[in-house]
Amino acid sequence: MLNLRTGRPIHLKNQSKLPPKINEGEEDLPGLCRKNVWTFHWAIGSPAVLLLSGVGPPKHLKKFDIPIVVALKDVGRQMKDDPCISLMADSRPLNCPADTPQVAGISEDLKFIIEAGVLPISANSALFPVAAKLAYPESKGRLKLNSVDLRENPTVKFNYLSKEEDLKQCVEMGELLQRVVNSQAVTAFFGAEHKKDVLVGSEDLPGLCKKNVRTFYHYHDGCSVGSVIDSDYRVYRLWSKRIAGR
Template sequence: MSQGSILGLGLLVASVFLFIDSFECTEYSPPSTQGELPYMTSNVEEVSGKSFDYIVVGGGTLGCPLAATLSEKFSVLVVERGGSPYGNPFLDREYYGYPLIQADEFSSVAQQFTPSDGNPKNITVLLNATVKNIIFHNNSKANETRAHGIRFIKSDGSTNQTYEAYLNEAKNLGSSGDVILSAGALGSPQILLLSGIGPGRDLKNFDIPVVLDLEGVGEGIQDNPSIAVVFDTSPQIQQGEPPQVAGIANDFKFFIEGVVVWTSFNSTGNRIAAKIALPVSKGKLKLNSTDPRRNPFVTFNYLAEEEDLEQCVNMVQLLRRVAGSESVTVFLGHHSQSNLNSSSNQLRQFCKQNVKTFYHNHGGCIVGSVVDHEYRVSGVKGLRVIDSSTFTESPGTNPMATVLMLGRYQGIKLLRERENCLPID
């Protein structure tokens, strides 16, 4: 499974309940050359050797609000392996939101995220750069290991030259900042492993010096199994906007959504999809290479547990009832991609053969196993993981709102701790 390649892509592609704008770390400015805003750069030389109060790895749904919040008071470097969405002819820029009945006004996340929530002079976004590992300093007198910075390389593979960026040293006995991994359930565990934090036996297989033997890194990774059934579109039905409502079944641990999809060059169909909200099957992430540009090995073990397989059968049966309901049949044609009037055993086989990802993967750096309740990596200083890799389950129908708010909340929390001169270590 490949990782994201565009800054804030999680903010660009959304359905179900939440539609939010693309990358908005600070006040919007007219795009500069190649779609980059003034605080963005793809030139690694501009960042190499410099120091910052915070380094955020990953410019996605969580990394953007986190970095923007921290930039109100501190200098922040955001390192993103992909490019900028601005100026990309393949991406549409649309503002989604909802009318508020009580206030009689239109509201969206993009409206609420104002210029005062970030200082463009304090933020640097390095694009098309992949973090190779974290730099650690070992203080033998204090008996502690602390994150000091990061090593990174160009994402395009044009060179293997390594560059470095650092955290500013603490001043006046205050607390220094952190390297914060917000690279997602696939990226953050991989970076920890490449940095020497993880199961020691696995690290030694790649000749990676062990900084911290931490068994939980890469463990417990999950994805929400999904089943989708495509029906013919009724001739009088035209393609509409993306769905803004999802049906949540109270008696089941899954939810249903519908969307119009292209089935061929000149025809469309209606897809009714459902996902298991709380799967019990768990997998593992392992390194594939010491090259951070190569994706890790990930095994999600979809439907490996009997409980998940039974839930999938229940899902398909519910999809059948939904598709046959009076309010839905007016949108559907006469043919579906599969025979849903099958036996339980046939439906079990159908689930195994047609299970898909919902791209809501999570786990791998779970709270209590890899990080504490303040998202600090256990056993080292100055290093945090704040993203979906810390979750034991994917929240709600779509996790983007939770992830975005977690980034904003943790940013505010860090600001308050620094303002009150409280240690953040």
């Protein structure tokens, strides 16, 4: 092994950590590959590929006449996505260059992540949305096939805020967003004409959450550890198959 910067050999202190060599006569490469198949289809593609391969809830597979290879009822049945809501930091379009959304803050308990950006609405004007997402939601959804054609997208329903605890957390998230939008730093950025009437009352926050919840593009748990794959990412009862994106 070479150091790519210096071109000199790297001497490893613990040689036992190197991957085992394939000795002649013990195991060939095709056999090794068949015993260690990894797929990288991520949270939506992974359960879809398993279902199309005959791994999943028998009732759903029979609907498409897919032969059952392994009956695993939780494939695609614990889908989650981190719900997100946003507020406008100012309701007036201003002349400002566009800027992509960036993480602006993370709560101490890592529960809320705030991002902000500059959203262009014309050649010389932009709006300033501030958004936050809820990490680790409890609400679960489901992924279903629409056909046996891999090129056709499956149907996914995330059931955002269907759990009361998620709605409660979303209200807290909305209150946090309002404090951010009304902070001295944001007020100083927009100047004396900064409008505070874009904010809503605390009694309106549950309705705001339900009406304006959207995706943060952080889908996960299409193939959950413990019900579909083990801690080594191996599909239960199909041990040569591993799921990298779940």
